[in-house]
Every structure is written in C-alpha cells, then in structure tokens.
Amino acid sequence: MFPSLLRAYSPMKMRCCFQRSICSASSSLVPVQLPSPMETHFWYVLPDQVKSVSLLNQYMGLLSPIEKENVLSMPGHQLQKRALLARALVRTTIARYQINGHVDPRSLKFKKNIHGKPEVVWQSEDGWCQPHLHFNISHSSSMIACGVTSNSRIGIDVEEKQRKIKNNVLAFARRYFSLHEMEYLSSISDSEVQHQEFIKLWTLKEAYVKALGKGFSAAPFKTFTVQVKTDSKRSFVLAEDLVFEASEIMVESLNDPKSLTSSWQFALLELAGSHYAAICMEKDKSIKVGMKVPVRLTAWKTIPFVEDECVSGTDAVMPIGGLIKL
Amino acid sequence: MAAAAGSSVSMRVRPCLYANRISSLKSFSLPNQRSFLSFRVRPVPTRLRVSCAAKPETVEKVCAIVKKQLALSPETVVTGESKFLALGADSLDTVEIVMGLEEEFDISVEEESAQSIATVQDAADLIEKLVEKKSA
Numbered sequence: 001m002f003p004s005l006l007r008a009y010s011p012m013k014m015r016c017c018f019q020r021s022i023c024s025a026s027s028s029l030v031p032v033q034l035p036s037p038m039e040t041h042f043w044y045v046l047p048d049q050v051k052s053v054s055l056l057n058q059y060m061g062l063l064s065p066i067e068k069e070n071v072l073s074m075p076g077h078q079l080q081k082r083a084l085l086a087r088a089l090v091r092t093t094i095a096r097y098q099i100n101g102h103v104d105p106r107s108l109k110f111k112k113n114i115h116g117k118p119e120v121v122w123q124s125e126d127g128w129c130q131p132h133l134h135f136n137i138s139h140s141s142s143m144i145a146c147g148v149t150s151n152s153r154i155g156i157d158v159e160e161k162q163r164k165i166k167n168n169v170l171a172f173a174r175r176y177f178s179l180h181e182m183e184y185l186s187s188i189s190d191s192e193v194q195h196q197e198f199i200k201l202w203t204l205k206e207a208y209v210k211a212l213g214k215g216f217s218a219a220p221f222k223t224f225t226v227q228v229k230t231d232s233k234r235s236f237v238l239a240e241d242l243v244f245e246a247s248e249i250m251v252e253s254l255n256d257p258k259s260l261t262s263s264w265q266f267a268l269l270e271l272a273g274s275h276y277a278a279i280c281m282e283k284d285k286s287i288k289v290g291m292k293v294p295v296r297l298t299a300w301k302t303i304p305f306v307e308d309e310c311v312s313g314t315d316a317v318m319p320i321g322g323l324i325k326l
Numbered sequence: 327m328a329a330a331a332g333s334s335v336s337m338r339v340r341p342c343l344y345a346n347r348i349s350s351l352k353s354f355s356l357p358n359q360r361s362f363l364s365f366r367v368r369p370v371p372t373r374l375r376v377s378c379a380a381k382p383e384t385v386e387k388v389c390a391i392v393k394k395q396l397a398l399s400p401e402t403v404v405t406g407e408s409k410f411l412a413l414g415a416d417s418l419d420t421v422e423i424v425m426g427l428e429e430e431f432d433i434s435v436e437e438e439s440a441q442s443i444a445t446v447q448d449a450a451d452l453i454e455k456l457v458e459k460k461s462a
Contacts, residue, residue, distance in 0.1 A: 075398070075413060075414070167425050175425060176437075202418060221437070
C-alpha cells in the first residue's frame, strides 16, 4: 500500500525495522529506553504463535499468586492462555524499561487506582523517584497488546477487523454511540464498510475512556463524539521520519464542551492485516493548543524471552487515522 | 410460602447450574425427591422471604444469552456467580449482552447500571427490578 514511501526511509529507520532480537528462552528481556514525550511504545503478542508449554510455564512463574488464581479460574484452555499472556506481556514489557536498575518481571506490583485502572506500584528506597511510566493493555481473542508512554496518560484498544457483532450495527450505534456518530455510520451504504467503521469507532472510544482512567461511568459512550476528518490524507517525509497524516481524529464532549478534550491525541492503526488498534494519549503539556504534533509510534511484535520484532514501518503496522510518525 | 417455593424449585430440571440462594435448599441429586424433606433438614433463612434475588428462570435466561454471546461450549458451567470478565467477555461483549437482555426482557438499561453489572446474578437482579418497575 505504501511501497513508494518505504523507499523514503532513512537508514536509521531501516535499522529499527529489521532489528530482531532472538534470545533463548532462559535469557533476560532486551532492555528498551523509555519512550520520549509524545511517543508511544506498542507491544503486541499473538497467542497463536505461543505454543511451547515450557514457555507458558515460564510465564506462569512470573505471576503473583492472585494473578495465577485468576488465570486458572478462566473456563477453558484458550481463555486461560489469553489471561496468562496478558499478565506476562504487561510484566515483561514494563520490566524492559529497567527503571532503577534491573527489574525482575516477577517483582512488579500492581494496584488499581480509585476508578479501577491498573497501575504499577513503584517501590524505591528513598521514596522520591517516581517514574512516570504509564501503560494500558487490551486484548482480543487473537492479539494482546500493551501501550507504554512516559508522562502521559494512555489508553489502547484492539479489535479484530472481522469481529462479529450480534446486534444490528445501527441499532447498536443508536443505543450506545452519540448522535453524530450514529448519523455517520448511517450514511455508509456498504454494510461491510459500515461494519469496519463501527469497529474503528468502537476502538477509538474505548481507547479514550481507558486513557481517561476514570471508569466507564465518567464518560459514557453516548456523551462524547469521536470525529474522524478524512479530508487530509497524505504522507510526507519530515526530516528523517516518515509522517502519516491519514486523518484528523478529535473527541468532543457533549455534556461539557469546555472540557479539555483537545488535550487528547489519537492514532488508529491496522495491525497484521487483521486488527484495528486505537491509541489515545494525552498531549504533552508543552504543546500549545492548536499545534499539530504527530504521535511518534514504535511497535514491536513480541514473544517475551524469545523474540522481539520491531514492526513499525513494515506492512504489519498501517496507520489509518490520526497524525502518526513512525 | 417457603414450602410452595420449595416445591416449585425441586420439580424443575435445571439446564444450567446456578448458585442461587433459593436453589441451594434443593439437593441436586434426585428430581423426584420430595421437597419438604430438604426443608426439614436445612433451616430456611428468613431473608429468603423478602428475597430480592432474581427468579431462577431469569438467571437461566441470562446464562443462555451470555453463553450465546460469548460462544461458550455447552459444557461450560455458567452460574449466577459467574463474572462476565472471567468468562472471557470484553467490554464489547458486555454491551452486546446487555442489548440482548434488553431485547429478551423488553427493558431499557441505563448505561451506568449496565456498567455495574459484573456477574450473571447482577444482570438477573437488575432485569427483574426493571421489569417490575415497568409493570408497576
């Protein structure tokens, strides 16, 4: 889809694209630098690619007793595996950032904020150093993803493109989406396209609510509109980076028009040809209102302890919405 | 009242198991076991008489809708205590389940109430409350 643009890649980007770290199962995780402001790191694992029983046992060994219990209480092997991979992905991903020296994924502690959003509990000796690493996870039946930022709230959501909706899409939208969004979906005559746009909207809305971190009731879906303006669709090379401007995605609160919805930035991707992924992150405070700054994205497909493949800039990660820098 | 409730419970054959306070009085062994025996053996908690727990049929219907939405295998045990998330439901599934319940019971669930539903029992209790309000 973007073959001509791939040629415009600078050598720096190429290095990232083809970097593959293949480690033996017993080796440690490849450490990664914290994301910079306005940068998101996106890690995902495909459960179908994780088959080794010994590897799954290794992941199980990383979990806390409560997490283990939760995993084992899921009905059926597939659901257990999914729950296990989700916890393993979160623990191994955060451990890579090696804040305060080497971090054992097992030692990480998590809590939920007052609204139920999971957070890392950082334990430091002097109590002063509070790393500003934020994360959010999402899973569909065939993909588990974890987004990481520094100093910026983040929410992500992944959904299978072909995910079946039991109810009629428009009835669903009428019931749960805002009027504007429902009208947008109604205007689409092709049912397949309508279905795809529905899934995209859902992921964007979910990502926003998860980024807010205040629970669903703080921002019921009907009370805000996500608008995707597709009049600008271009990509260009900015310095050494490739910037995709697929569309402008904005959120507007219907109850409280003055709320700082302009402080949120979205990115919408098509992943591995099979999933839509939405990322919502808080704009850096230094960015002036109205300034358009792209979300810098680095994405890895991973099998923790086995293989990390940087996929941003390959066909596996296609920007389809928002202003994204790869 | 307790005896009448007991006999109606023991006569039914339940397609889906549920851990319901009323049903816990009935033993799962023989369907033709006489109901009053279980009442003699076990004391009836007084709270049952003012029970706000949903009827078993409601819980059953919710179980069925949940199983269908999540495409669970027939052997999967879904009870009143089952948590949606623990059955593998994500947020889209939960919303679809609520829509399915609204259709089945001809009710309308507020978004805030929908989000507070964590288990099958929660859903069944909410449904009965809304159905009652409707007919009031």
